[in-house]
Amino acid sequence: MSKEMILMLHPTFGVLAMIAAVWVFVEALNASDANIGRLRNASVLSAILIWLAYIVGGYWYVIYYGGDKALIKAGPWPFAHGFFMETKEHLFLMLLLLGTFLPIAAYGDVVKKKVTRKLVLWTSALVVLMGLSMEGAGAFINMGVKVALLAKQL
Amino acid sequence: MTTSNTNMAETASARVTGYGISYAITSILSALLVVLKESNESVLNLMVSLTGHHWITHGLLDVILFVALGALLSSRNITMSGNTLISTVVGSTILSGLIIAGFFLQ
Numbered sequence: 001m002s003k004e005m006i007l008m009l010h011p012t013f014g015v016l017a018m019i020a021a022v023w024v025f026v027e028a029l030n031a032s033d034a035n036i037g038r039l040r041n042a043s044v045l046s047a048i049l050i051w052l053a054y055i056v057g058g059y060w061y062v063i064y065y066g067g068d069k070a071l072i073k074a075g076p077w078p079f080a081h082g083f084f085m086e087t088k089e090h091l092f093l094m095l096l097l098l099g100t101f102l103p104i105a106a107y108g109d110v111v112k113k114k115v116t117r118k119l120v121l122w123t124s125a126l127v128v129l130m131g132l133s134m135e136g137a138g139a140f141i142n143m144g145v146k147v148a149l150l151a152k153q154l
Numbered sequence: 155m156t157t158s159n160t161n162m163a164e165t166a167s168a169r170v171t172g173y174g175i176s177y178a179i180t181s182i183l184s185a186l187l188v189v190l191k192e193s194n195e196s197v198l199n200l201m202v203s204l205t206g207h208h209w210i211t212h213g214l215l216d217v218i219l220f221v222a223l224g225a226l227l228s229s230r231n232i233t234m235s236g237n238t239l240i241s242t243v244v245g246s247t248i249l250s251g252l253i254i255a256g257f258f259l260q
Contacts, residue, residue: 054213062207086258089209090188093216094181094250100220101177101243108170115236116166119174122240126247 003064010057011138017049017099018131024106025124031110031117039120043106046127050099054092061089072144075151080144088137095130102127164236172228173220174239178246180220185253187212192257 020042027039065085072081102123108116165171191198191208201208234242 058209058213062210083255083258086192087255090184090212090254091251093184093213094247096213097177097180097184097216097220098247101173104173104224105166105170108167113164113166113236115164115240116170119166119170119236119240119243122244126244130247130251 003060006056007060007064010053010060011135013049013053013056014131014134017046017053018128018135020046020049021099021102021124021127021131024102025121025128028106028110028117028120028124031120033111036111039110040103040106043103043120043124046124047099047103050096050127054096057092068141068145071148072141075144075148077140077144077147080140084137084140084144088134088141091130091137092134095127095134098123098130099127165233166236166239168231169224169228171232171234171239172226172230173224174243175227175232175234176220176224178242179223180216181246181250182253183219184212184216185250187215188254189257 023042024039024046027035027042031039069081069085072078072085102120105116105120105123108119110117110120166174191201191212198208201211205211205214
């Protein structure tokens with residue numbers, strides 16, 4: 001598999017994890033004995049997808065990112081690495097833990113305890129918001145490489 | 155944190171509470187480790203020497219701490235009101251995010 005394909009898998013797993021977290025949020029709004037199974041399955045799915053995004057993205061970051069990093073830092077958008085990549089790579093670790101916590105909360109008493117349901121709602125919402133910030137930061141990093149390559153051609 | 159008169163209907167289970175607190179502690183410590191390793195080259199070099207990359211070491215430390223603290227706190231049967239637990243999880247996420255983003259913004 002090419003390194004570009006490996007890189008594309010990272011945001012793909014990330015978006016799918018966010019969709020699964022939205023699914024958890026919607027199920028939690030009306031949690032009952034009828035949908036608790038779906039809610040828990042979606043929370044596990046979200047966690048698995050976040051871990052896949054972490055492993056694939058982490059592999060690419062550790063093995064291949066050095067070249068892009070040098071390009072970005074020498075280009076017109078050095079902040080694409082200095083702020084966005086640095087922040088993203090460390091915020092992702094929190095997202096990984098939060099995504100792991102989501103099924104733990106979902107396997108609590110979501111149906112009978114209102115606070116557990118509220119916790120699942122907040123956790124899934126945070127997973128979505130943090131996931132969106134990861135996608136946004138990724139777009140800046142991508143653009144940082146692009147403008148650096150364009151600047152080299154001029 | 156532990157209150158004898160807390161209404162049990164307003165608390166999450168021991169496992170959910172334990173891992174929720176564990177997440178909050180780990181996320182804040184992780185953010186502080188970012189500041190420490192980026193400010194102190196010897197810490198950064200130590201983290202690199204452990205696994206070959208500081209970020210791999212950082213991730214491993216986070217996961218190990220989260221699981222270990224979660225297991226420990228779950229077994230302690232900590233009673234915390236559900237709303238306090240939610241505030242702890244949300245607040246630590248916001249605080250950790252601000253520490254990390256604020257550090258790299260300067």
